[in-house]
Amino acid sequence: MTALAAHVPALVVVNLLMCSYIMPVLARWKKHLCIPVALGSVSFSFILSIFLTFQVSRQGAFSYALGGWAAPWGIEFVVDHFSVFMLLTLTGVGLLILVYATEDLIHELKQDVVGWYYTLYLLLMGSMVGLALTNDLFNLFVFVEICAIASCAIISIKENRECIEASLKYLILSAVGSGGMLLGIAMIYMVTGNLNFTYVTEALPQAFELYPRNIMVAMSMFTAGIGVKAALFPLHVWLPDAHSSAPSPSSAILSGLVIKIYAAVFIKIFLRMFPWDVYETVPLMTIVLIMSSVGIVVGSMFAIVQEDIKKMLAYSSVAQIGYVFLGIGLLSQNGTLGGILHIFNHALMKSMLFMSAGAIIYSTGVRRISDLKGIGTKMPLVMSVFSIGAFSMVGIPMTNGFISKWYLAIGALDVDKPLYVAVILLSSLLNGVYYLPIVVNAFFGEGKESVTVHHKLPWKMTLPLIILASAIIITGIFPKLMLGLADKAVMFLLN
């Protein structure tokens, strides 16, 4: 037992990848086993993540050498407060989305590809968990590529025209992004001679004096590469089509988790690997701040004019990822804390909103926002859950959206940049402009009789919604739980 406990960091990833590989076999011969195996694998990773969280809080950060090859030669996984924070978010929300998917997919996909969907889902989960843990630049690149292919495939699996087209657009743009990241890795390797984050960090201050140009090119390549993948504002063009046309569980995982994991990669590279005093000479973080705050405002404005509910949610993601990058760009303790916390909070909110939109489409077939009038009386549960998500998006106290915005605002004031507080306030108002009318119209609007509920929602679809909604309220009223973990993560990054 103790021998196995030492290998938990590898098991979290390997378990998901292995189950993903046997899924096509199961889909071919033992179809009824697909769902239990997929659920079991993600829950196993969730349990292991909780185990790792306890281990980290007891003994502090530790590293794991894959295959027994020690750090500079082999690939290293580092389990620290930040990676367990990401692990809990990924596996917890991923498990709930999977529970929802088991029911929803039967109606959205062709029968013979449902098994393949779990392959892609587990592959995507595995690569994201790997990204959260890895401490090696090239390993990071490999996981990024797995993540990119899996997330494109999870869109195109619904073989209609919009999905294929959106998926190809996403694939081409994210290939450019990965190319940029690989070039950045090459530049870093060129001047430091290492791929391991820890060793690169040691070598960077000296390398920066000798070869500042290389490092600057590497920084810009990383920013552009990760920016494309995380849909940072001017590079977000692929996101609305991809996230709105995909099957609902895919939209939930793509908007809730996949774009967040790239923000986490950004944190790993720019806050942990590069020394912070670099930013005094290179105005990178100012650029990130401008991009993210323009993204926050413009993303919300685009969202206001959308007619399709999933497209509106997708544009709202463009705005919300801006908050995460705003927090990173502020380079203050509270700002970073707000950014990291928003990764978790937005993962809860956005996956829940996409799933409730999916539930509405599942039951009534309605996608247009103007047709949603009066739907609150017909689907009270889904619309109450949607309202909680909407309130949290606006940042009303008692919901978790308020907590992260609060820390972002404090962080902006800490470094004397009150302009960004204004940006946060403005975007909260804009969020209210497009979320609240939906809620008000759903409950108090005069409904057309044409909207009818065709299917009753099965419990597998309502349960994740209820859990996520209560998690939003609970972490809004008692923020200590995740805040403590995020606070330790920030402390770890600062050292």
Place this chain on the structure above:
Amino acid sequence: MIEILSNLLHNFYYLIAIILFVIGFHTMLSHSNLIKKIMGMNIMDTAIFLFFVSIGYVEGGRAPIIELGQDHVYVNPIPSALILTGIVVAVSVTAFALSLIVKIYQHYGTVDAEEIMRIRSREV
């Protein structure tokens, strides 16, 4: 100025890799034919691979196979090993992209991005 030029001349393989990168990037952005876009993507990837491999090159070095008692200069094997992985990744991305293009051709009857935009805008 002369210093920059002589630096470029000394590291001409980096320069060529970057020129290839720009060619690939430009092909990818400016052509509306989807197949050509994928070709551009591959040229771009190859440029990065060349760049990465040339980092590991040591003047006069040979393949890193250690013979006992002999004292040779070896090239750095790590970039080559990494790029083998990179090539596999690039091949799979290309295969996936081409299969998506086949599907697009089935739906639209063309592989031209502008033509597809025209068809879509006519429908709305």
